[in-house]
Amino acid sequence: MEQFHDGHHVWLRSRANGLYLCADDDRSGVSLQQDRASVHAAWAVHILHFNGGDVLMLHSAANGRYLAAYRAEGSWNVERLNLNRLPSLTFSWYALGSRYGDDVLLRHFKSMFFLRALFRRDRISNSGAVGLCAMDRGTTTMQWVVEAIPPRESIPTLPDPLPPSSLSGVYRIWYVRANPDGIISPNDWRLFLFYGRSVRNLSALLSIELGIRRPSDAILCVRAGFFGRLTPLVTNLPHNNMLLNLDIVVITAGTSAADRLRYPNVDAA
Numbered sequence: 001m002e003q004f005h006d007g008h009h010v011w012l013r014s015r016a017n018g019l020y021l022c023a024d025d026d027r028s029g030v031s032l033q034q035d036r037a038s039v040h041a042a043w044a045v046h047i048l049h050f051n052g053g054d055v056l057m058l059h060s061a062a063n064g065r066y067l068a069a070y071r072a073e074g075s076w077n078v079e080r081l082n083l084n085r086l087p088s089l090t091f092s093w094y095a096l097g098s099r100y101g102d103d104v105l106l107r108h109f110k111s112m113f114f115l116r117a118l119f120r121r122d123r124i125s126n127s128g129a130v131g132l133c134a135m136d137r138g139t140t141t142m143q144w145v146v147e148a149i150p151p152r153e154s155i156p157t158l159p160d161p162l163p164p165s166s167l168s169g170v171y172r173i174w175y176v177r178a179n180p181d182g183i184i185s186p187n188d189w190r191l192f193l194f195y196g197r198s199v200r201n202l203s204a205l206l207s208i209e210l211g212i213r214r215p216s217d218a219i220l221c222v223r224a225g226f227f228g229r230l231t232p233l234v235t236n237l238p239h240n241n242m243l244l245n246l247d248i249v250v251i252t253a254g255t256s257a258a259d260r261l262r263y264p265n266v267d268a269a
Helices: 199-209
Strands: 010-016 022-023 030-033 043-050 055-058 066-072 075-079 093-097 104-108 112-116 131-132 143-147 170-177 188-196 218-221 231-232 243-252
Touching: 022 218, 030 075, 030 131, 055 112, 104 143, 170 199, 188 199, 199 218, 199 243
Parallel strands: 170 243
Antiparallel strands: 010 022, 010 043, 010 143, 022 030, 043 055, 055 066, 066 075, 093 104, 104 112, 112 131, 170 188, 218 231, 218 243
């Protein structure tokens, strides 16, 4: 567990095929991809102190949802889910040392199985899949290289607005503005419908709703579940074909709450 520091970001690279654990460009998918220079490949560390020990949880720097495993129709699925209950073994992992240097094995608390690269690298798409499997120290498919991601010195620039042809889906946006210390009032949440996926357009609309003169002063953070930690929203919203809920906490630039936010420098060498 010493390679995971609370609040910091990491890349997780499969020893078997060299691909990185990534959040897919949807709401919940997880896969292995070649490109690590993306917030989709960055995972924020959330250490939970429970029953005298430490539990590892990981949430995506793309949309804040937590790496989880659950049983459905007789098999275990690995996805990203909202953290609505603590403690929860569905989201809990433990990092064990392997026989190969600093590589780790990620053991899921509820199933007691291990996170594994399911297939070798697909040479056409340069991608792979992940799942759970029983203990077997003799295979590299269960070994993960933990690479620390340094923080950025400044807030990333939001992507340009998407063209009309890229507008898809509807989001039910629940939003609230935090005070300078990052405290929010449960009674201040408000709701509106947002059409499309552009985070820049969403930032502009929320700035108007909250009376913030400059959209750049509104730092949008997604909260993935009641117990989810805030994740700065710096990429466009996931593709979706249905009405989805999204909780947004708006932090004001220049406040102590904004100073505590951490942005992974995914372009670091």
